[in-house]
Amino acid sequence: xxxxxxxxxxxxxxxxxxxxxxxxxxxxxxxxxxxxxxxxxxxxxxxxxxxxxxxxxxxxxxxxxxxxxxxxxxxxxxxxxxxxxxxxxxxxxxxxxxxxxxxxxxxxxxxxxxxxxxxxxxxxxxxxxxxxxxxxxxxxxxxxxxxxxxxxxxxxxxxxxxxxxxxxxxxxxxxxxxxxxxxxxxxxxxxxxxxxxxxxxxxxxxxxxxxxxxxxxxxxxxxxxxxxxxxxxxxxxxxxxxxxxxxxxxxxxxxxxxxxxxxxxxxxxxxxxxxxxxxxxxxxxxxxxxxxxxxxxxxxxxxxxxxxxxxxxxxxxxxxxxxxxxxxxxxxxxxxxxxxxxxxxxxxxxxxxxxxxxxxxxxxxxxxxxxxxxxxxxxxxxxxxxxxxxxxxxxxxxxxxxxxxxxxxxxxxxxxxx
Numbered sequence: 107x108x109x110x111x112x113x114x115x116x117x118x119x120x121x122x123x124x125x126x127x128x129x130x131x132x133x134x135x136x137x138x139x140x141x142x143x144x145x146x147x148x149x150x151x152x153x154x155x156x157x158x159x160x161x162x163x164x165x166x167x168x169x170x171x172x173x174x175x176x177x178x179x180x181x182x183x184x185x186x187x188x189x190x191x192x193x194x195x196x197x198x199x200x201x202x203x204x205x206x207x208x209x210x211x212x213x214x215x216x217x218x219x220x221x222x223x224x225x226x227x228x229x230x231x232x233x234x235x236x237x238x239x240x241x242x243x244x245x246x247x248x249x250x251x252x253x254x255x256x257x258x259x260x261x262x263x264x265x266x267x268x269x270x271x272x273x274x275x276x277x278x279x280x281x282x283x284x285x286x287x288x289x290x291x292x293x294x295x296x297x298x299x300x301x302x303x304x305x306x307x308x309x310x311x312x313x314x315x316x317x318x319x320x321x322x323x324x325x326x327x328x329x330x331x332x333x334x335x336x337x338x339x340x341x342x343x344x345x346x347x348x349x350x351x352x353x354x355x356x357x358x359x360x361x362x363x364x365x366x367x368x369x370x371x372x373x374x375x376x377x378x379x380x381x382x383x384x385x386x387x388x389x390x391x392x393x394x395x396x397x398x399x400x401x402x403x404x405x406x407x408x409x410x411x412x413x414x415x416x417x418x419x420x421x422x423x424x425x426x427x428x429x430x431x432x433x434x435x436x437x438x439x440x441x442x443x444x445x446x447x448x449x450x451x452x453x454x455x456x457x458x459x460x461x462x463x464x465x466x467x468x469x470x471x472x473x474x475x476x477x478x479x480x481x482x483x484x485x486x487x488x489x490x491x492x493x494x495x496x497x498x499x500x501x502x503x504x505x506x507x508x509x510x511x512x513x514x515x516x517x518x519x520x521x522x523x524x
Contacts, residue, residue, distance in 0.1 A: 239432035474515035
C-alpha cells in the first residue's frame with residue numbers, strides 16, 4: 107500500500123480521466139460499491155486463488171474465549187472482508203438492483219481493491235482496477251463493445267502497438283478432448299498449460315508427465331506443440347485460427363471468434379485488427395465460460411489487463427443464469443507506461459511574493475489568475491529561488507510570476523518554468 111506524491115497523483119488522475127472518458131463514450135455508466143462484502147460471498151468459490159488473498163474483517167464483539175474457540179475457522183472469526191476484485195461485487199450489485207437497471211447493463215467500475223500479496227515489483231496489497239462489464243447480452247456484440255472500448259483507451263493514452271490475445275474456454279475444452287484428456291483431469295491440465303509462456307512446451311509436457319497425466323493424451327499434446335509450423339504472417343481470421351488448432355474443434359466456436367475479429371476491425375476501420383488468436387491462453391479464473399482475452403503491449407512482457415465471459419457467476423446470487431462479460435485494465439501497469447505529459451488544457455502558475463506584500467493583495471492576485479482558468483499556487487520568495495522554481499516545475503506548474511507590493515494583477519508578467 108503506497109503513498110503518492112502530488113506529481114504522481116496528478117498523473118494517475120489524468121490517466122483515470124482518459125479511461126473514464128473513453129468508457130463513457132462507448133455507452134458505459136459508472137457505479138460504486140462498498141469496499142467490504144460479506145465473508146460468505148467473497149469465499150463462495152467464484153474468486154479463484156484470489157479468495158486465499160482476501161483481507162478478512164474480525165467479527166465485532168468477540169472476546170478472547172470466543173476467538174480461541176473459533177481458531178482455525180476463518181468463517182467463525184470473520185463476517186466481512188475487503189473486496190479482492192470488482193467482479194464479485196458487481197455480481198452482488200446486479201442481483202440486488204436488477205429491477206432498476208436496463209435489460210442490458212453496461213457498467214464502469216474504477217476503484218481500489220485489496221489482496222494480501224507478498225509485496226514485490228508490480229504486485230501491491232492495494233491497487234486500482236478499471237473494469238467495464240456488460241450484463242444481459244449473450245451475443246458476441248458484448249465482446250466487440252468491450253474490445254473496441256479497451257483498444258480506444260490505449261489509443262487515447264498514446265500506447266500504440268497494443269494487441270489483445272484472444273481465445274475461448276470452449277476451444278480449450280475441445281482441444282483437451284481431442285488430445286484425449288478426461289473431463290475430471292482438465293482443470294489441472296489447464297493449470298499446467300497456463301505456464302506455457304514461462305516454461306515452454308518441454309516444461310509443460312514434463313510437468314504433466316510428472317503429475318501422472320494420461321500418457322497418450324500428453325503425447326498427443328506434445329506432438330501438437332512441437333509440430334512444424336511455417337512463419338508466414340496471417341491476420342486474425344478463420345485461416346489463422348484454423349491453423350493454430352487441431353482438427354475437431356467445433357465450427358461454431360471458430361465462427362464466434364472470427365465474427366468478433368471482423369466486427370472489431372470494422373469498428374476501427376482496420377484490415378489488420380489488433381487481435382491475436384492464442385489457443386493456449388487460459389486465464390486462471392475458474393468462472394470464465396466463453397471468450398477470454400489479455401491485453402499486451404510490446405514494451406513489457408506482462409499483460410496489461412484482460413477478462414472474459416462469466417455467464418454462470420451472477421446466477422449464483424440471483425438464482426437464474428444471466429449472461430455477463432467483462433474487461434479489466436491493469437491501471438497500475440498502464441499508468442507506469444504513460445508519460446507524465448503536462449495538461450495543456452490550462453495554465454499552472456506559481457505566484458512568488460515578496461515578504462511585504464499584504465495578504466489582501468495576495469488573495470486578489472490569486473483570485474484573478476484562478477478566474478482566468480489557471481491553477482495557482484502562492485509561494486513566498488526564498489533565497490534559493492532556483493530550488494523553488496525546480497520544485498514547482500516538478501509539481502506540474504508551467505509558469506511563474508513575481509509579485510511586489512502594490513502591483514496590479516493584470517500587470518503581473520508570467521514566465522515559463524523550465
